[in-house]
Each structure stands twice: as structure tokens, then as C-alpha cells.
Amino acid sequence: YxxxxxxxxxxxxxxxxxxxxxxxxxxxxxxxxxxxxxxxxxxxxxxxxxxxxxxxxxxxxxxxxxxxxxxxxxxxxxxxxxxxxxxxxxxxxxxxxxxxxxxxxxxxxxxxxxxxxxxxxxxxxxxxxxxxxxxxxxxxxxxxxxEYVEEPDAEEGEKIYEAQAEDPDKITISRNISGEFVVSGKSLEKLVAMTNFGNDEALRRFQYIWRIKGIDKKLQERGIKEGETVHIGDMEFEYRE
Missing domain, CATH: 3.40.50.300 (P-loop containing nucleotide triphosphate hydrolases)
Structure with a gap:
């Protein structure tokens, strides 16, 4: 349309x-x-x-x-x-x-x-x-x-090897070489890539999902401090409580 x-x-x-x-x-x-x-x-x-x-x-x-x-x-x-x-x-x-x-x-x-x-x-x-x-x-x-089943990403005739599926909703928090926090998760990174952070409504929706996934609590458990940098996919921001 x-x-x-x-x-x-x-x-x-x-x-x-x-x-x-x-x-x-x-x-x-x-x-x-x-x-x-x-x-x-x-x-x-x-x-x-x-x-x-x-x-x-x-x-x-x-x-x-x-x-x-x-x-x-x-x-x-x-x-x-x-x-x-x-x-x-x-x-x-x-x-x-x-x-x-x-x-x-x-x-x-x-x-x-x-x-x-x-x-x-x-x-x-x-x-x-x-x-x-x-x-x-x-x-x-x-x-x-x-009922969705992911289609294997393989060319026709290519042998497909079975592997344990990664949980797309799993969130992991690590630090990069500079000591900055990195939040990783397949579904969360996809959400970041598809969100227009200049749009107030889109930003509120992202904040809602951020809350229900408990990411603030996970970061606090890892010892994050006010003003420290957080990376998710291609996005980075300063942490504010």
C-alpha cells in the first residue's frame, strides 16, 4: 500500500x-x-x-x-x-x-x-x-x-547437519575489550535493527520490551554504573537508571 x-x-x-x-x-x-x-x-x-x-x-x-x-x-x-x-x-x-x-x-x-x-x-x-x-x-x-519452523539456510542439494537450535530470546551480557557492556540476543538485536529510535512510539515499544525482558536487572547484576556505555547490535547508549 x-x-x-x-x-x-x-x-x-x-x-x-x-x-x-x-x-x-x-x-x-x-x-x-x-x-x-x-x-x-x-x-x-x-x-x-x-x-x-x-x-x-x-x-x-x-x-x-x-x-x-x-x-x-x-x-x-x-x-x-x-x-x-x-x-x-x-x-x-x-x-x-x-x-x-x-x-x-x-x-x-x-x-x-x-x-x-x-x-x-x-x-x-x-x-x-x-x-x-x-x-x-x-x-x-x-x-x-x-507452528513456525525455521527453514534451513542451505542451497539445494547441500547436506544439512543437525545442530542444537539457539534460543532466540536468550539474553547474554558481556564486556568488550574496552570494558563496555555488550547485550546480546538474537531477537533483541533484531528488534534494535528494526526500531526507529527517532520515533517516540517506536521508542516506547522498545522500552516496554526492554522492561519485560528484565535487561536492567541483568545489567545491574553485572555491576553496571550510571553513565557507562551499553552496546546492542549496532546501537550504543549511556546507561541511566
């Missing part, structure tokens, strides 16, 4: 009835257009963010109110995904038909149902403005994440 930001925005989604503590992180990645796989617009920047996701929720404007065809939009974007990476193109997708409150949406919904049946994907009619269908969509995403 049209550009709404030049930086993907992260949000923590509470699944609710599937468990009071159950959450997942969703990245809003707009702006994929024709030629994105060749770097048109901010194509490569956005596609690199898609690489970090496990499930793709593909949102189309079911109303077609701006003169665009939601079925055509679906295939255009998937063409760009495939041209950029076959692995991304094979990722589980869920189709969300948005703007179901607008004229023309019901007529296009049948075509989108036929598309979903053909492609073997789930379809959810939703309306972001009214909240219609969002609960069902969120539950479906949570279930897909529970």
Missing part, C-alpha cells in the same frame, strides 16, 4: 484469550512497490526488514477505492518478494482484506476468496477503522507463529 513512513514501525501485540501473557512483535512494513526487488523506492531497505520476519500478513485494500485492484496488488508484491528471495516467497502468508466498511469491498471479497483458495492461504476480511475481524486475524497469526 502507499507509503506511510520511511521506517518500519514495531508494535507488541497482546493475543488476549490465547493467554494473558502471550504476545508477539509485529512490524508494519509499507511501501513495497513495482521494482522493489531492484531497489526502486526504498525497496531493498524494506525487503531486508521482511527477511527478519517469520510470518507475512499481506494487507490489501479490498475496496479498491483508489482505483487499484487488490488481487493485482497481491500478485505484484509477491512477484517482488520472489525476485528478491525465494526463501521469503515461501514464507507463510496470511491475507487481510482491509477497508471492508467501504463500497466495493464486498464485490472484491469474492475474488480475494478465490485467490486465497488458489494459493492455499488464509483470508481474513477486516476493517482497521472499526476493528472488524482483527481479533480473528491476531489469533491466526499467533497460531501460525506457534
Amino acid at each position: 502507499h507509503f506511510t513512513t520511511i521506517t518500519p514501525v514495531l508494535g507488541v501485540v497482546n493475543v488476549g484469550e490465547l493467554g494473558d501473557e502471550k504476545t508477539f512483535v509485529m512490524a508494519d512494513i509499507p511501501g513495497l512497490i513495482d521494482g522493489a526487488s531492484e531497489g526502486v523506492g526504498l525497496g531493498h531497505d524494506f525487503l531486508r526488514h521482511v527477511e527478519r520476519t517469520k510470518i507475512i500478513v499481506h494487507i490489501v485494500d479490498a475496496s479498491g477505492i483508489e482505483g487499484r485492484d487488490p488481487v493485482e496488488d497481491y500478485y505484484k508484491i509477491n512477484k517482488e518478494l520472489k525476485l528478491y528471495s525465494e526463501k521469503i516467497a515461501r514464507r507463510t502468508q496470511i491475507l487481510a482484506a482491509n477497508k471492508m466498511d467501504l463500497p466495493g469491498a464486498e464485490e472484491n471479497l469474492q475474488r480475494l476468496r478465490e485467490l486465497a483458495d488458489k494459493e492455499g492461504i488464509q483470508l481474513f476480511p477486516i476493517c482497521a477503522a472499526t476493528g472488524q475481524g482483527l481479533k480473528e486475524l491476531i489469533n491466526a497469526v499467533a497460531k501460525a507463529l506457534d
